[in-house]
Amino acid sequence: xxxxxxxxxxxxxxxxxxxTLSCEQNLNHDAMYWYRxxxxxxxxxxxxxxxxxxxxxxxxxxxxxVSREKKESFPLTVTSAQKNPTAFxxxxxxxxxxxxxxxxxGPGTRLxxx
Amino acid sequence: xxxVTQPDxxxxxxxxxxxxxxxxxxxxxxxxxxxxxxxxxxxxxLLLKYFSGDTLVQGIKGFEAEFKRxxxxxxxxxPSVHWSDAAEYxxxxxxxxxxxxxxxxGTGTRLxxxx
Numbered sequence: 697x698x699x700x701x702x703x704x705x706x707x708x709x710x711x712x713x714x715x716t717l718s719c720e721q722n723l724n725h726d727a728m729y730w731y732r733x734x735x736x737x738x739x740x741x742x743x744x745x746x747x748x749x750x751x752x753x754x755x756x757x758x759x760x761x762v763s764r765e766k767k768e769s770f771p772l773t774v775t776s777a778q779k780n781p782t783a784f785x786x787x788x789x790x791x792x793x794x795x796x797x798x799x800x801x802g803p804g805t806r807l808x809x810x
Numbered sequence: 811x812x813x814v815t816q817p818d819x820x821x822x823x824x825x826x827x828x829x830x831x832x833x834x835x836x837x838x839x840x841x842x843x844x845x846x847x848x849x850x851x852x853x854x855x856l857l858l859k860y861f862s863g864d865t866l867v868q869g870i871k872g873f874e875a876e877f878k879r880x881x882x883x884x885x886x887x888x889p890s891v892h893w894s895d896a897a898e899y900x901x902x903x904x905x906x907x908x909x910x911x912x913x914x915x916g917t918g919t920r921l922x923x924x925x
Binding site: 727729737739741744746803 | 846859904913
């Protein structure tokens with residue numbers, strides 16, 4: 697089955713530790729995205745990548761980093777510089793070569809930092 | 811700049827009743843519009859989309875939405891709500907920005923369905 701997988705579903709970390717969230721897609725999509733979701737705030741864009749080895753900051757990139765070494769993978773690292781990292785993180789992909797805005801989402805990772 | 815407003819934070823309807831969720835957008839060009847649904851603790855699922863053509867679009871699960879350019883609206887409707895429709899609904903507008911096709915989301919409307 698084609699789709700987007702995110703792992704793990706739940707993640708717990710101590711304050712001050714970096715943590716990496718996994719996102720993999722087998723849809724052969726060029727573009728991938730990371731969003732953060734907090735109650736009552738909708739989805740906010742953290743980073744996006746239109747092509748391998750290239751990515752751009754979104755609206756709330758501070759305290760986060762990404763890499764895009766393979767087309768299928770777009771991991772997100774939440775660094776210790778992120779002041780309020782506890783949130784629900786969603787990964788998405790789209791077929792940007794067809795100028796498509798339609799994005800497909802993974803199931804999400806809930807990160808809790810204490 | 812593009813933006814999406816969903817004026818209703820929370821709506822409660824009885825099972826079998828009709829539903830309308832409101833969405834207003836701000837965008838200078840012809841918009842690409844979407845409705846997504848999210849069950850608790852899950853990712854987002856695309857319900858329907860509008861790119862061009864017929865302003866009334868049909869989606870999955872019996873939902874439809876109507877694009878009204880004069881009102882900058884894209885309201886979601888369903889004639890008879892089922893208990894399984896309880897979820898959070900997000901409206902989004904697609905915009906080309908800094909070399910990429912991005913989606914801009916509203917803050918969502920949470921739907922509660924009572925028996």
